[in-house]
Amino acid sequence: MVRIRTRDEILRVAAELFTRYGFKGTSLHDIAAEVGCSKATLLYHFAHKDAILLALVEPARQSLIDLVARLAGVDDKGIRVAAIEGFIDLVLRYRREVTLIYDVTPQFMQEPRFAAMRELTDALRAGFAGRSSDPADQIAADVLLGGIASVAIDDKRDEVELRPALIAVARRALIPGKD
Amino acid sequence: MVRIRTRDEILRVAAELFTRYGFKGTSLHDIAAEVGCSKATLLYHFAHKDAILLALVEPARQSLIDLVARLAGVDDKGIRVAAIEGFIDLVLRYRREVTLIYDVTPQFMQEPRFAAMRELTDALRAGFAGRSSDPADQIAADVLLGGIASVAIDDKRDEVELRPALIAVARRALIPGKD
DNA sequence: GTCTATAGGCTGATAGAC
DNA sequence: GTCTATCAGCCTATAGAC
Numbered sequence: 251m252v253r254i255r256t257r258d259e260i261l262r263v264a265a266e267l268f269t270r271y272g273f274k275g276t277s278l279h280d281i282a283a284e285v286g287c288s289k290a291t292l293l294y295h296f297a298h299k300d301a302i303l304l305a306l307v308e309p310a311r312q313s314l315i316d317l318v319a320r321l322a323g324v325d326d327k328g329i330r331v332a333a334i335e336g337f338i339d340l341v342l343r344y345r346r347e348v349t350l351i352y353d354v355t356p357q358f359m360q361e362p363r364f365a366a367m368r369e370l371t372d373a374l375r376a377g378f379a380g381r382s383s384d385p386a387d388q389i390a391a392d393v394l395l396g397g398i399a400s401v402a403i404d405d406k407r408d409e410v411e412l413r414p415a416l417i418a419v420a421r422r423a424l425i426p427g428k429d
Numbered sequence: 430m431v432r433i434r435t436r437d438e439i440l441r442v443a444a445e446l447f448t449r450y451g452f453k454g455t456s457l458h459d460i461a462a463e464v465g466c467s468k469a470t471l472l473y474h475f476a477h478k479d480a481i482l483l484a485l486v487e488p489a490r491q492s493l494i495d496l497v498a499r500l501a502g503v504d505d506k507g508i509r510v511a512a513i514e515g516f517i518d519l520v521l522r523y524r525r526e527v528t529l530i531y532d533v534t535p536q537f538m539q540e541p542r543f544a545a546m547r548e549l550t551d552a553l554r555a556g557f558a559g560r561s562s563d564p565a566d567q568i569a570a571d572v573l574l575g576g577i578a579s580v581a582i583d584d585k586r587d588e589v590e591l592r593p594a595l596i597a598v599a600r601r602a603l604i605p606g607k608d
Numbered sequence: 609g610t611c612t613a614t615a616g617g618c619t620g621a622t623a624g625a626c
Numbered sequence: 627g628t629c630t631a632t633c634a635g636c637c638t639a640t641a642g643a644c
Binding site for chain 1: 532571584593594
């Protein structure tokens, strides 16, 4: 059973190249050459280049939707811990996908299909800020959200080492009197 | 004295377009059209497209070199506060340039001319970590470095509001028993 | 499902006139 | 210093054979 579906192989190779060279820095030719098929075959399985990227990030996007839904049911007392641990687990589980999302966000964000992502990150920020409306709390929340994501993207340590360190720094930064 | 040097106008327009659409998302044609000159004129003033970007980020790079040199003379007791305040002042002063640097870093970092930047960020991380060799301290330092930069890039608030909030969250996260 | 061939457009960069 | 004209190369995407 060594047979690998071409479609899956395209996704595997595309994830690797997009991560290494960026979305714009990777051409259909690059992917096709590495897969060992033609560009036309790529575009038989995916309507456009963008569709490859969207297929890659879809599981992570779905997980984020689930997390935000779960946080909606958490009371104010537990919201920060739940948001912190939920987000850290999510980005460590989908490190590659987070890398891709941050790569294309500046350009894709203005497109309608990515616009809904904005509401999700707003909900996450509210959770990190303990549902406070104080700008200082929201800025702190953004620092931690961006910082945790950047570590998940760049750091080479494994998640077993990163997870407790990330939770510890987020709790110190966001939860008063807890260090 | 309304005469503006073409070279300066190119830099002004390029900064705006690179920030909005990314370096790869902005062509020489786009810049030339906005400036109101030809692509050939762009390439008379700058040898390559890359040279425009390098000219834009040079002041920020020089400031980072200065900051790292200054931190080398600070003792262990004061290093975290000095690194935190120095970095926050720097990214707030050069927000647009920080945006550009983070945009191109994934691809440019492997090139030799950007390799020296690595030593600078290593020194900054050491400062944020209070020169500790504990991985948890270095991870926390990276979270704050990345998080502060991401806020400087994305947040629309002005630096008068951001500065104290950023310093406060960094101190809580990095300096034990200070909140 | 996969291929070859190619369309049609954009890219950074150069040549040479003024 | 600035221009027009142009190059060679790359890009995504399509057409049509097998």
